[in-house]
Amino acid sequence: MIHELKTIFSKKMLIISLIAVMFLPVIYSASFLTSMWDPYGKTEDLPIAVVNEDQTAELDGESIQIGEEIVEELKDNDDFEWHFVGSDEAHAGVVKGDYYASITLPQDFSANASSLLSEEPMEMTLDVETNPGYSYSGKSIADQSILAVETAVASEVRELYTEKVFETVNEMNDGYQEASSGANELADGSDQLAASTGQIGEGMKALAGQAPSPLATELAKLIEGNKQISEGIDELGNGSTNLSEELSAASEEVSAYAFETANAKLISEPVKVNKETVTEVENYGQSFAPYIIALSLFVGAIAFSTIYPFRTRDRESTTLLRWWGSKLSVILAQGTFQAALLAVFILKVLEIPVENIGSFLLILFVISNTWIFILSFLVAAFDKVGNFLGILLLVLQLGASEGTFPIQLTNGFFQAVHPYSPMTYAIKALRESIFGFEGNVPFDQALWILVVVLLVMILLLGGVYYFRFQKEQRTVTEAA
Secondary structure (H helix, E strand, O other): OOHHHHHHHOOHHHHHHHHHHHOHHHHHHHHHHHHOOOHHHHHHHOEEEEEEOOOOEEEOOEEEOHHHHHHHHHHOOOOOEEEEOOHHHHHHHHHHOOOOOEEEEOOOHHHHHHOOOOOOOOOOOOEEEOOOOOOHHHHHHHHHHHHHHHHHHHHHHHHHHHHHHHHHHHHHHHHHHHHHHHHHHHHHHHHHHHHHHHHHHHHHHHHHHHOOHHHHHHHHHHHHHHHHHHHHHHHHHHHHHHHHHHHHHHHHHHHOOOOOHHHHHHHHOOOOOOOOOOOOOOOHHHHHHHHHHHHHHHHHHHHHHHHOOOOOOOOOOOOHHHHHHHHHHHHHHHHHHHHHHHHHHHHHHOOOOOOOHHHHHHHHHHHHHHHHHHHHHHHHHHOHHHHHHHHHHHHHHHHHOOOOOOHHHOOHHHHHHHHHOHHHHHHHHHHHHHHOOOOOOOHHHHHHHHHHHHHHHHHHHHHHHHHHHHHHHHHHHHHO
16 A cells, blocks of 8 residues: 555655645644734734823812823833824824824813813713724724723722812811810800809899899899700700710711722722633634644645645556555545644644643644545545635635634524534634633544544545546446
């Protein structure tokens, strides 16, 4: 069965072409993965224009300028490459692609912020300009810069107003304490006054007992009036005592809470999110690796199918088994070597962490040979049309294999094709072997599905050679 290999090695251009094709998956993977390796990790190099047109406003007699505070905060923000420019330069830069977004804080930004607790609150507005036609992906990443500014503004405004409320509460507490002290003094004074009126009443009673009748009558009236005054003073004293107690209790209740700057800052950003992930993915390129690996191996299979002569039979392939076996030896060698080269590149050059090396190498070997045998069958059966069918199959699987976006986000056609796409199971198995988890299709199940496809393709290729061999035999018989 190795005579086909001997034939190939006798043809220098063919062997060079096949070796070059072996490296095609590596070249394809290198091109894609290195170009998209970590775009979200390099947003600090993405230029974003910031235009501050905000004017100073007043809040409770104090000057505020939210725009300037946001600019100062962004100067310490390394998430993006911030450019603080004028409106004309920002617009021109977005049009030309020098900036991927421009964010403008308008003139009334602080004025609107100062109105939030008024009878007619005004919404604070950020003016944003992007150019998705220049780069939609760049625009999508730039949207995160808008979120960063929105978050900074929201935090600044919340902190500003929380501090104002806290200042008011502290002033109220001081007022409670002063009022409580005053009520205590009033209660003490009323007690002294009550004692004095009591003494006056006793004196008038003694005087009334010694005075003539008309004068005694007038003194009796005075004594009654003094008694009413005394009762009123007593009520005032009791009310002052109660007021003092209530004010003291209110002050104690307010004092039980802290209303300082640190509290205001925490209330403005009260939630801390603790994130946990099932798997560890270092960057965008690593997450894309399963899809690109499966795709690059298919591209390598297509390239191989355009070079290798599947439909020819050399003189030593005198039987069907020898013909089929000789082709299998070459196809398996090609599939195995291109898988091995790609494995070395992934593990040693890109150094992508792989959770299960054994599973990764096994599935890589199966995928590579499955793709090559699919194309081998198509070309052996349909010649050049087989290459076209292989490309068509690839295009169909790109949309149905869930390589980029979740399958739920595609249309109904691709969702229906998804379970029948071999690349679906190739990508799932690669993901599980690289990241170390068990998805909705376990690794073993995906592996066996691909092995079945591989075996079916080998048998179908044998069937093609059987029919072609029988046809050649009939031709020879009829010619004789």
